[in-house]
């Protein structure tokens with residue numbers, strides 16, 4: 722039986738992950754971790770008495786094999802480091818890790834020969850969107866990204882939009898996009914700028930997680946779009962990660978690398 726701790730277990734994604742672990746044969750939920758809890762009694766969260774509940778990283782004592790993390794950008798680095806240092810395979814969905822933090826965590830994991838996965842998006846439609854967008858950018862170097870999310874989202878841009886921009890940046894030909902003399906009469910109206918790729922973040926009630934990558938060329942345009950209408954869409958990818966992470970020997974970034 723593979724034992725799992727879910728960090729952020731009270732959150733929107735954490736709750737989905739808890740149910741996934743509970744309903745998947747071969748896996749056992751052994752602990753939940755979240756910030757700002759009023760009780761450490763598992764019954765208060767409809768969890769079996771065997772599940773330990775923690776609200777402080779330093780208090781965590783667990784024999785978990787896998788650490789699933791859906792917390793906050795401000796917590797994810799310390800959480801992932803804790804997991805690796807304790808020999809727990811991290812499956813990280815939380816966004817906001819910097820490139821330097823990822824590199825440091827990868828070194829830590831390699832030193833321990835511990836497998837793990839960081840995925841900015843566990844949804845198949847988003848993984849495919851990123852793949853297709855990278856391919857399209859070889860032929861359409863003029864590109865902008867629009868990401869749209871629910872209005873409780875803490876971070877902007879989304880980890881997915883940033884990853885999309887990075888993947889495009891790896892392949893698109895050296896390129897000056899747009900009017901070099903462009904000015905903004907309203908600050909921020911052209912969005913964020915990642916190496917010349919503009920990213921626009923929309924936050925609205927009713928939305929879950931959506932992204933459009935817009936390419937423009939002489940007399941034509943290509944739009945690639947994905948929609949996650951329900952957070953259940955991310956659970957297929959989390960299950961794939963759970964199934965693979967113990968056989969990895971390094972900290973891998975991107976679900977596409979274990980599919």
Ligand SMILES: NC(=O)C1=CN([C@@H]2O[C@H](COP(=O)(O)OP(=O)(O)OC[C@H]3O[C@@H](n4cnc5c(N)ncnc54)[C@H](OP(=O)(O)O)[C@@H]3O)[C@@H](O)[C@H]2O)C=CC1
Pocket residue numbers: 728729730731732733734735754755756757758790791792793794795796813814815816817840841842843844880955
């Ligand atoms: N990779 C992917 O496919 C996806 C990634 N995400 C990412 O997952 C993260 C969580 O999203 P979502 O579930 O919507 O967010 P929520 O706000 O619903 O949940 C956040 C959870 O983290 C807990 N938490 C807050 N601070 C800490 C802390 N310091 N230590 C431990 N736990 C803490 C919260 O507990 P409490 O409320 O008690 O403080 C809560 O359980 C975000 O970064 C989001 O971008 C989301 C969807 C898909």
Ligand SMILES: O=C(O)C1=N[C@H](C(=O)O)C[C@H](O)C1
Pocket residue numbers: 816841842843870874875878879880881882929930931
């Ligand atoms: O906060 C969310 O909801 C999501 N976060 C991830 C991101 O920032 O890319 C993945 C997905 O977009 C949902």
